[in-house]
Amino acid sequence: MKPGSDLGELSAKLRQEGVKTETRSDISPGVRQAITFTDPKGTLIEVYSDYAFASEDSHERGISPIKFGHVAYRVKDAKKLTKFYCEIMGFRESDWIGDHFSFLRCSVDHHTLNFVNYEVEALHHIAFELQDWSAIHNACDYLTKKKIQLVWGPQRHTVGHNIAAYHRNPDEIRVELFTELDLMMDEDLGYWEPRPWHEERPLRPKVWPKETLRSQWGFGSFGTFPGYP
Numbered sequence: 001m002k003p004g005s006d007l008g009e010l011s012a013k014l015r016q017e018g019v020k021t022e023t024r025s026d027i028s029p030g031v032r033q034a035i036t037f038t039d040p041k042g043t044l045i046e047v048y049s050d051y052a053f054a055s056e057d058s059h060e061r062g063i064s065p066i067k068f069g070h071v072a073y074r075v076k077d078a079k080k081l082t083k084f085y086c087e088i089m090g091f092r093e094s095d096w097i098g099d100h101f102s103f104l105r106c107s108v109d110h111h112t113l114n115f116v117n118y119e120v121e122a123l124h125h126i127a128f129e130l131q132d133w134s135a136i137h138n139a140c141d142y143l144t145k146k147k148i149q150l151v152w153g154p155q156r157h158t159v160g161h162n163i164a165a166y167h168r169n170p171d172e173i174r175v176e177l178f179t180e181l182d183l184m185m186d187e188d189l190g191y192w193e194p195r196p197w198h199e200e201r202p203l204r205p206k207v208w209p210k211e212t213l214r215s216q217w218g219f220g221s222f223g224t225f226p227g228y229p
Contacts, residue, residue, distance in 0.1 A: 005049040010089075011035050017088060030054065040084050041075050041121055063139045065128035069178060072114035072124035078102050081115045094184075095159050098210030103159060110160045110182035110192065125166065127176035133163055139177050140165055151228045155215040156180075159208055161197055166228070174228070 001010070011021045014037055021037045027046045034048035075081050082102040085091040091104040094111050103111035116124060130136055136154060143150065151174065153165035162181040169175050182192040182203075191202035197216065 001047060001049040003050050007033065007035050007047065007049060010047060013088060019088075039081070041073065041081055043073070063128075063130070063142055063177070065130055065177070067129050069109065069127040069129040069176075069181070070112045070114065071126050072116065074118035074120065074122045074124050075115050076117065076119070076121055078115040078117045085113060092187075094182075094205050096207040097159060097212055098207070100210070105184070108183045108185055110162075110184070123173065125174040125176050127164075127178055129181070130177050130179050132179050136163055136165055136177055136179055143167055153215075155217050156197065158199075158213050158216050161192075161195060161216075 001007070007023075011023075014021050014035075019037050019039075021035045024034050024036055024046070025032060027034050027036070027048070030052045031048045032050060032052065034046050036044060036046050039045050073081070078100055079102075082093065082104060085104055086093060089106075091106050091113060094103040094105045096102050100117040102115045104113040104115075106112050114124065130139060140150060140154065148167050151166050151168060154163060155165075156163050160182050162178040164176050164178040166174055166176050180195075182195070184191070185193050189202075191204045192198070194201055194203070
């Protein structure tokens, strides 16, 4: 939430919806106070508004993300989860692919949450933003040096238009490294900041056809392939 936001107001709103909340002060060294609750799919959510930042670490080690970008879930009912996060948590719908895959934003970034329909609920992937295309290039070389193979990419997604490369970490969680994600700098204008690779000008939030390619560059857009599922 934005700095200075009233956590009590959110807690009261959640309680009105029958969602039990708890106030905590120990979720992270930089978080003095947070509220926690379980969302409709059973995931523990921790919400805070103020953060005490650590001093800068001048030592570079491995891959250095700019930030944690987004998290994607496989869920039984993407519409139900999308409604909860938009109506209760204040997210906005960015795009849909068909009626089974939603992209939600809570900032200028195209998405910070994804929900996609699957029979078995599970984490789909987590994503970290890197500085630019050259950082993606260097990260892929670094992963190769460490004998960590990519499972998809590099590529440019169609929805969101981010350049992305995927690998699996030691816990077998799929991790996306990305850059050049679509941005909505002005909510009143209601369109994504124009880019040469956009299909429309201006490009606005919409429902993309179910058959939309997952990658503008082609490979990996059809079927499944080893290591990705």
